[in-house]
Amino acid sequence: MxxxxxxxxxxxxxxxxxxxxxxxxxxxxxxxxxxxxxxxxxxxxxxxxxxxxxxxxxxxxxxxxxxxxxxxxxxxxxxxxxxxxxxxxxxxxxxxxxxxxxxxxxxxxxxxxxxxxxxxxxxxxxxxxxxxxxxxxxxxxxxxxxxxxxxxxxxxxxxxxxxxxxxxxxxxxxxxxxxxxxxxxxxxxxxxxxxxxGGFDRPNIQYRIQPKQQARQQLLSFLKAETDGQAGIVYCLSRKKVEQTAQWLAKEGYKALPYHAGLDASVRQQNQQRFLREDGIIMVATIAFGMGIDKPDVRFVVHLDLPKSIEAYYQETGRAGRDGEPSTALLLYGFEDVVKLRQMMAQSTGSDEHQRYEQQRLNAMLGLCEVTGCRRQVLLRYFGDELPKPCGNCDTCLHPVESWDATEAVRKALSCVYRTDQRFGANHIIDVLRGSDSEKLRRFGHHQLSTYGIGTELSANEWRSVLRQLVAAGLLAVDPEGYGGLRLTEACRPVLKGEQSVSLRKENRPDRSASGASRSRPAPTQVDEADQPLWQALRACRKQLADEQGIPPFMVFHDKTLADMLARRPQSLAQMSEVSGVGDAKLERYGDAFLAVFDDFR
Structure with a gap:
């Protein structure tokens, strides 16, 4: 037939x-x-x-x-x-x-x-x-x-x-x-x-984007509060940071492995196989890792550095929750990320048109980071997809962002950038605004500027947020040729002239920077307490069969198939064939082994 x-x-x-x-x-x-x-x-x-x-x-x-x-x-x-x-x-x-x-x-x-x-x-x-x-x-x-x-x-x-x-x-x-x-x-x-x-929405992924404050502590708080020994990926921009982060996580008691193109091919292959076949591995990687990875139960993807585009961000976060179960995408980013990416783009050998397009894509990524409404709506709109209502499963939906009239603070910041000759980075501008008593400011004579000390009403972190949002909004630009110096753009002219007001987002308190947003998030593959012994026996059977063949456990059966099996309690091969994900070849190969597990619990 x-x-x-x-x-x-x-x-x-x-x-x-x-x-x-x-x-x-x-x-x-x-x-x-x-x-x-x-x-x-x-x-x-x-x-x-x-x-x-x-x-x-x-x-x-x-x-x-x-x-x-x-x-x-x-x-x-x-x-x-x-x-x-x-x-x-x-x-x-x-x-x-x-x-x-x-x-x-x-x-x-x-x-x-x-x-x-x-x-x-x-x-x-x-x-x-x-x-x-x-x-x-x-x-x-x-x-x-x-x-x-x-x-x-x-x-x-x-x-x-x-x-x-x-x-x-x-x-x-x-x-x-x-x-x-x-x-x-x-x-x-x-x-x-x-x-x-197809629709681009991945409703099971909870998107969270927060400013870096103490990135390692934020990551550790997230892992302790939410991951419960589950598999995940942590992305870093540089190979050095990958190795340092993996070593640090290992010292903190996590099964963390590095992955980047500079590692020996055999080490990369070994680490990749461990990630696919063992439970609870955290892969710390550059973007060299992940494309095509078919591990269904990756519960979280964390970015410790800003991706260069929404496409890259979407692709990388999409490696979480392929099984449809609740998963988290956490991005921590800072002003230094923007500087680093701008510098990398400036060194590109691509055409002027290509470089302009790369800048546009980075700007769109910054816009997603600083949005005050639903992040998922912005993310999907970028790909031409529309979500009629806010998703209710991103940080800005779960904890709505407050905004404030920042017009006066913005004018102070823009004036300070202008009076320091538009060639200094964010930290220097903040030092001037807050009246820092530093040798560097005196060396350049910036302690004598009219903008020196006019911004003491905001903390250094608050000023950093203001400057970051001004870059995202296109009122300031980062000089990619130098050391991240800030420059005024034509768009800031009406603000400086008093013709335009500016509203900016207030940052959530630090205790929400990592773990707070998802307290309402259900745990994946929930199993009743009474069924836990049988559930663990099914997982053990799967692991044994996988180990015998040298393949990852999910290649035997996904968790969803085991969950359907648990719900149906099959007593024959005919009943086992009705379980979702059990085709003819797997029924013949594994059916009897799993039926034996159910026999032991009857």
């Missing part, structure tokens, strides 16, 4: 119904059409090409930049009974030959391949001799110069349309604004293909 999308969904993946646009996308590919898919992390993008690859004759070829994860992706498919393989630079000559022979013999359902290998003439010739079901271009934002993770090899992937015009193509990404979408379509020759844009 010919497989249908619904039969594959049910028997291979163990689910009864499609979500959102999945069915329409799958039918488009099964019918031989191309498409572009934008769907949030955890929204089920992979099913959109995996199911058509299993329904159509031939092998589905997935182009992915995630070489370090291909083995895990293939293992996950093999657990489902799918014949999967990969080709990349980590394989031996013999392994490459065996995989190529399996492809030509029609013995592979799915083949993962890195773009640089795909573009080799030898590989293109190999694919031309195989029967191909489709091409799936994953992480498609990498093709765009406007995307946040540009890869040069992706620019050449339009060769697929030229060399394989009869093979349907699907490009997928979780993050792309309107400009990036157009770029993807043009560069991949998908301008005539339908675009399926």
């Amino acid at each position: 010919t497989a249908t999308p619904h039969s594959v969904l049910q028997h291979t993946f163990g689910y009864d119904a499609f979500r959102g646009d999945q069915e329409a996308i799958i039918n488009t590919l099964v019918g031989g059409g191309d498409c572009l898919v934008l769907m949030p992390t955890g929204g089920g993008k992979s099913l959109c090409y995996q199911i058509p690859a299993l329904v159509r004759p031939g092998t589905g070829v997935v182009i992915s930049p995630l070489i370090a994860l291909m083995q895990d992706q293939v293992n996950a498919l093999r657990e489902l009974g799918v014949r999967a393989g990969f080709l990349n630079s980590t394989l031996s000559f013999e392994a490459v030959r065996d995989t190529e022979n399996a492809l030509l013999a029609g013995e592979l359902d799915m083949l993962y391949i890195a773009p640089e290998r795909l573009l080799q003439e030898r590989t293109l010739d190999l694919l031309s001799r195989a029967q191909l079901a489709l091409f799936a271009i994953d992480e498609a934002h990498c093709v765009s110069q406007w995307g946040h993770d540009f890869r040069a090899d992706y620019l050449k992937l339009n060769i697929l349309a030229e060399r394989f015009p009869a093979v349907p193509r699907i490009a997928l990404t979780a993050t792309a604004d309107a400009r990036t979408r157009v770029d993807i379509q043009q560069r991949l020759s998908l301008t005539q293909a339908p675009a399926f844009v």
